[in-house]
Amino acid sequence: MVHSEQTWLTRESIAKTFGSASQSYDVSARLQRFSGKHLMPWLPKKNNLTVVDLGSGTGFFTDLLASSYERVIGLDISTQMLQFAKANRDKSIIWLEGDAHKLPLQDSSVDFIYSNLVIQWFDPLETAIKEMLRVLKPGGLIIFTTLVDGTLYELKSSWKQVDDDQHVIDFKTVNELNQLFNGPNSKLIEQKCQDIVLEYQNVIHLARELKGLGANHLAQKKNRGLSGKEKWFKMTEHYQDFLEPSGIYPATYKLFSGLVVKLNS
Template sequence: MSEKTNRFKIARSFGSASSSYDTSARLQRYCGKHLMPWLPNRNDLTALDLGAGTGFFTELLSSRYQQVIGLDISKNMLQFAKDNRNSSIHWLEADAYKIPLQDSSVDLVYSNLMIQWCDPLDLVINEVMRVLKPGGLFVFSTLIDGTLIELKSAWAQVDNDQHVIDFIPESEIRPLFDGTNRKLLNAKQQDIVLEYENVLHLARELKSLGASHVPKKQGKGLAGKDQWQKMTKSYQSFLEPSGIYPATYKAFSGVVVKLSD
């Protein structure tokens, strides 16, 4: 699948979830709030929320900074954000690979749980560095390898298809943030284990977040009944004594500074 088609499908998948997203976004809220202590304290700044989604964190940024831009590839996400958030925010429907802003025009780029959707990731990081002013900060969170390991291994018992997106390892992400014009100032890895009543609960949550598009999946549409039953049976090996189904999310967050040329 071409990168353009893939991004169109990601946008469509998130777009279809714009009205259900906020009620399901427990991981996203946790990770986004976790980035707050890293935000600069000055308020005369221009901030960009990259992959703003429904704009929950864009609005928080707008209560701190003079000028705030929320950018997302999904028209529906942006429409939801426009209808529900502070009217002072400037919204941009655009791709993180081609940010429609001038070089060195932004003091802060905040991005919560968006860059795991970007492959190849280095091009997006270069684009972030292009729009940041020297001395500007990129504050981000993402998901790395090991995320949804239970779901991945349960599906691996059923077929060879890909049912969970590829998350890159921390060892591949870190070098992207250290270069001639950038430096990783601070980083943190956290395992977050969310609890589900059953596997259907997990699948429904992913769908209502718009996070169910898997670019490299061969088979089209939903799994057949037999495959689904086999997978859920296999997932039971992770069942906790309390009857809860866990799902692991490996979050990696950090602060990168753009160095002067």
């Protein structure tokens, strides 16, 4: 039996991985586009607001926010993502390099935080939530999407039949998110969870999309026993159990959307 060897990701390695994806990201981010647009109905109607796009990536949604709000800040941990965004997006946007666990922003200075498919990388999430609540004004909002437990279950179970390594990151459960966002200083006032099934021509196509999304740091294991290539081949064989009649490979993403308010305390 191959023993599991968990490689915990440093924030620096997350920043690097996303950085190397910055050029390909905009063309491969089907899921991001869908989920980010999905949050639009929750956006405040007032315009004279200070907004932070937390984990702004290439700045696609920061740009949209800049067309509606007075002061928009795009904040990301990846220098390369920020460089790409700066060169391609609205010139009024303020770009900040920073870590969600230690936000370079003043207390009670932000009206709302928008964050699309980012918080699944935060560890510990508790610290990032504390920081978000610190920088929000009382009554301020966190409008976010993230992926929850059950995401990529086809890939996870196919790998499970090959070895015990962790190839897919652990996603929080809906229950855990409720516990984390409902506290003395905050309340999760709206939530929605839905399955998005994306289709792939083959598993290599799926792997390429995960890489384009910056999610390719899932497996960095030393190969023991079978070579990496053999393991990969075996995994793709097991993945065929999920094949649709049309020969398409499905991958399920469990998308959670939340609207959190900072309570006046």
